[in-house]
Amino acid sequence: MTQIELRGVQKWFGDVQVVKDMNLAIADNEFIVLLGQSGCGKTTTLRAIAGLETIDEGDILIDGKPVQHMKASDRDIAMVFQSFSLYPHMTVYENIAFPLRATGMDRAGIDRSVREIAKVLRITDLLGRKPSALSGGDMQRVAIGRALVRQPKAMLMDEPIGALDAKLREEMRAEIKRLHLQQGSTTIYVTHDQVEAMSLADRIVVMHEGVLQQIGAPEEVYAHPANLFVAQFVGSPVMNVAPVTVSSNTQGATVMMGGEANGFAFPKELTGKLNGHADKPGALKLGIRPEGVLVEREERQGYLPVEAHIIEPLGAYDIVDLAVGSTMLRARTRAGFVPRAGEKVYARIDPAQAHFFDTDSGRSLGVRL
């Protein structure tokens, strides 16, 4: 049982505040991913939890007990870094056994634990090798084995697979997930890669400039981003965001984009849900993911004529840039659906997938249609 809680954590490096009033409660066995751009304070947060960094204000609690004044070695937390940090002169077996030797465990106990974790990580065959004879993925398996072997209260991982090539990263991602499901330890994982975050996390914590932006299950963060930063950081290709104006009559609402001539039809309840933003010029931005921009080759009721500019074939599907007046919208279509750039096609915005944001604060207005 390990719960971790951050209450009002603040951290400065000199004059620069890198973690701002961080509050977070992590449940036992939960896999939490801290996601954000380089420099947003993820690593500092992780290191503070591990005890490798002090904090200036707030509390860090492990199982309800404040630990911010406790030494790293007394917190019983294991950490895995991007650089593998194995002892080069020791075999894989000795590397994994090392943390157990320090605890004074007897030889038979150590042997049992090392073999058990090696089996889980499928590296039994490698126990006799030196790190120099391992692939990058195997080195990281060993580093994970060494971290897990003493059954720590929690496992912290800082971009553990960031240095591996794309194919291996995908493999290791699946393996880390399997390991977590099998071992079930409370895990905090740092990455700037949103695909990694989406695929691993029970909950994602999105950070930006030291400030927690949103905490939620991957599907929640993807489907209901709290603000423009989250909306454009999570999801690939990036969500389209454009300034819009909204007008309405008895039939329905119209969302204008890229000039007055381009109006997309929306249900009439939209205006009521915009909290007065519809009447304020410049107050609104619409966000729509490429899969929410629907494209047809033939004219259809409710679709606007638009011109296809660039077509990016991505194998399973295409990403097509569509000029809607002066605004460019990226749509996701079936492969080859729009045959050529320059083609006139017809587009609609799926109201159920549309997001509306306050221009000034960037906050989502929480409109659900």
Ligand SMILES: Nc1ncnc2c1ncn2[C@@H]1O[C@H](COP(=O)(O)OP(=O)(O)OP(=O)(O)O)[C@@H](O)[C@H]1O
């Ligand atoms: N020891 C330090 N002294 C001064 N500034 C630091 C120190 N460690 C980190 N910083 C700064 O604090 C900010 C947050 O760094 P941090 O490493 O936590 O970010 P990050 O989101 O993990 O980024 P990355 O993915 O690049 O590691 C950065 O601007 C960084 O330059």
